[in-house]
Amino acid sequence: MTDPLDILSEELKKIKSNKLFRSMRTIGSMQKPVVRMDGRDIILMCSNNYLSLANHPDLMKTATSAIEEFGVAAGASRLVSGNMPPHEQLEHDIAAFKNTESALVFNSGYHANVGIISAIAGKDTAIVSDELNHASIIDGIRLSKARVYVYKHRDVTMVEDILKSIDTGSNEHKPKKKLIVTDSVFSMDGDIAPLKELVMLAEKYNAIIMIDEAHATGVLGETGRGAAEMLGVSHRIHIQMGTLGKALGSFGAYAAGSKLLVEYFTNKARPFIFSTALPPAVCAVSSKAIELVQKHPELRRKLRDNINFLRNGLKSIGFTMSDDPTPIIPVIIGDADKTMRLSSMLFERGIFVSGIRPPSVPEGTSRLRMTVTAAHTQPMLEKVLEAMKQISKIIQ
Numbered sequence: 001m002t003d004p005l006d007i008l009s010e011e012l013k014k015i016k017s018n019k020l021f022r023s024m025r026t027i028g029s030m031q032k033p034v035v036r037m038d039g040r041d042i043i044l045m046c047s048n049n050y051l052s053l054a055n056h057p058d059l060m061k062t063a064t065s066a067i068e069e070f071g072v073a074a075g076a077s078r079l080v081s082g083n084m085p086p087h088e089q090l091e092h093d094i095a096a097f098k099n100t101e102s103a104l105v106f107n108s109g110y111h112a113n114v115g116i117i118s119a120i121a122g123k124d125t126a127i128v129s130d131e132l133n134h135a136s137i138i139d140g141i142r143l144s145k146a147r148v149y150v151y152k153h154r155d156v157t158m159v160e161d162i163l164k165s166i167d168t169g170s171n172e173h174k175p176k177k178k179l180i181v182t183d184s185v186f187s188m189d190g191d192i193a194p195l196k197e198l199v200m201l202a203e204k205y206n207a208i209i210m211i212d213e214a215h216a217t218g219v220l221g222e223t224g225r226g227a228a229e230m231l232g233v234s235h236r237i238h239i240q241m242g243t244l245g246k247a248l249g250s251f252g253a254y255a256a257g258s259k260l261l262v263e264y265f266t267n268k269a270r271p272f273i274f275s276t277a278l279p280p281a282v283c284a285v286s287s288k289a290i291e292l293v294q295k296h297p298e299l300r301r302k303l304r305d306n307i308n309f310l311r312n313g314l315k316s317i318g319f320t321m322s323d324d325p326t327p328i329i330p331v332i333i334g335d336a337d338k339t340m341r342l343s344s345m346l347f348e349r350g351i352f353v354s355g356i357r358p359p360s361v362p363e364g365t366s367r368l369r370m371t372v373t374a375a376h377t378q379p380m381l382e383k384v385l386e387a388m389k390q391i392s393k394i395i396q
């Protein structure tokens with residue numbers, strides 16, 4: 001008899017022969033801008049810990065005292081017996097931070113997107129989604145069984161055409177609900193969604209609008225509330241989803257919006273209902289991180305300076321860069337194998353930038369996805385630029 005796992009082994013072989021096999025590297029120290037890897041000090045240029053809060057002393061102290069008070073785990077889902085004061089406090093803090101009526105905490109951004117979208121949307125729903133939306137949005141859409149209309153990246157004309165065609169379709173096929181969903185900062189490209197235009201279209205065509213602020217929370221906007229704050233449209237967006245594991249240096253995610261939506265998700269979002277609650281100390285850390293983000297605008301200023309320094313430096317070497325004010329700076333290589341070889345060459349030079357390949361990005365657009373944090377120093381970034389200068393000769 002053949003081994004029933006043989007077929008999986010064949011699939012893996014195919015992934016390897018296509019040079020798309022993934023494996024993990026180990027960071028042997030705290031997530032600082034310089035980390036220990038393979039016994040060496042390496043400049044970390046691919047973490048989403050944008051404000052370098054993941055090892056902030058105040059957050060570590062908060063974690064320790066919350067563990068002493070509440071233990072290390074919640075022991076059940078929130079709706080059973082896992083709901084504890086830090087969960088409720090965090091929701092209160094998120095709603096205050098985002099200036100919304102209410103908020104609901106999810107165990108991760110992945111859970112949040114899958115949960116929110118599959119709760120709202122069903123066969124009676126049309127979802128209008130950017131082609132570069134995060135995988136968790138795509139999976140939420142798949143799970144919802146809604147009709148999906150994918151528009152070209154940031155193409156608002158196409159969004160309007162789609163909405164118009166939905167509204168003029170025959171009554172028999174007309175969806176009951178319409179949902180426009182977009183990353184606010186695109187995770188692999190670092191560009192920003194046209195939120196003003198999307199909000200106007202949502203209002204014109206009576207659609208629900210949801211944005212994913214995973215890479216914008218703590219980073220963009222006057223007070224770090226995100227891209228919606230930066231573009232002045234927060235109050236016009238129904239669902240502001242965001243994560244706590246990136247700039248906020250913690251773990252988990254949220255949906256911020258009206259009380260009605262939070263009650264709806266509490267009753268209908270299956271990843272919320274059927275999963276053990278986050279450890280209470282993680283929630284206490286997130287609350288403290290929200291406080292730090294608001295108290296320390298200089299962290300965001302430093303991040304912005306580093307973003308500008310790196311983007312301008314890469315441009316002066318000859319790389320094509322956008323001027324987006326985000327810490328995600330992709331250097332598109334194209335070929336997957338070449339991308340991984342360049343990533344290894346950077347590593348030999350003491351810099352860790354992971355190569356991103358399909359299916360994380362479209363075929364032929366493999367890239368070095370660089371990220372910068374507030375804690376990188378000028379000499380570190382100069383070393384990165386020097387290494388990029390050396391490898392630029394190979395790229396061309």
Ligand SMILES: Cc1ncc(COP(=O)(O)O)c(C=O)c1O
Nearest residue numbers: 108109110134183187214243245
């Ligand atoms: C845009 C976007 N949304 C959602 C997620 C998922 O968030 P989390 O890592 O908290 O699951 C990510 C993270 O990788 C992301 O980049």
